[in-house]
Amino acid sequence: MQKKxxxxxxxxxxxxxxxxxxxxxxxAYMWTAFWNLDPSNLDVExxxxxxxxxxxxxxxxxLVGLLQAFRKARETAVPYLFVLGVYPLIFYFTHPEIxxxxxxxxxxxxxAALGARFLLLGPEAMRTTTSxxxxxxxx
Numbered sequence: 001m002q003k004k005x006x007x008x009x010x011x012x013x014x015x016x017x018x019x020x021x022x023x024x025x026x027x028a029y030m031w032t033a034f035w036n037l038d039p040s041n042l043d044v045e046x047x048x049x050x051x052x053x054x055x056x057x058x059x060x061x062x063l064v065g066l067l068q069a070f071r072k073a074r075e076t077a078v079p080y081l082f083v084l085g086v087y088p089l090i091f092y093f094t095h096p097e098i099x100x101x102x103x104x105x106x107x108x109x110x111x112a113a114l115g116a117r118f119l120l121l122g123p124e125a126m127r128t129t130t131s132x133x134x135x136x137x138x139x
Contacts (some may be wrong), residue, residue, distance in 0.1 A: 026096040030088050031059045033098050055098070062108045064115030083107050 012019045029035050033055035066084070069077035087104050091097075103106075 004090055022139050023092050027092045027095075029098075030091055030101055034055050051098070055101075061112035061115035062120070063111075064118060065111035065113065066115075068118045069111065080107055080111060112138050128132055 002035060022110065025035070033052045062084075066077060066080060083104055088101065091100050
């Protein structure tokens with residue numbers, strides 16, 4: 001293992017630009033399921049366009065939901081941000097596979113549902129109903 005570690009660190013040391021570029025590509029892939037526009041790869045890339053669409057839409061809705069969660073209840077949103085920020089880090093630097101994202105899909109779906117609700121119903125959908133509101137409606 002030490003030999004492989006030295007080889008990896010040596011490669012990164014000799015090719016830092018390549019390592020940064022690949023890490024950025026891996027980050028984008030993790031959140032969009034889209035790798036590149038290389039003509040030789042487009043057949044494979046768009047073999048499952050529904051996957052790219054679903055991943056991009058869920059990511060956008062998740063970000064909207066996370067923003068709304070922070071506006072509404074910051075202390076409740078922090079654990080979601082922690083999971084989304086920490087779990088995929090290793091995959092940005094090593095080997096990304098969209099299947100690795102499936103472990104955080106429940107968090108993504110919860111936030112995406114919150115984001116979809118906000119986008120469909122507007123800011124009023126995020127307002128919490130209080131007991132005073134309920135008693136005012138029945139009076």
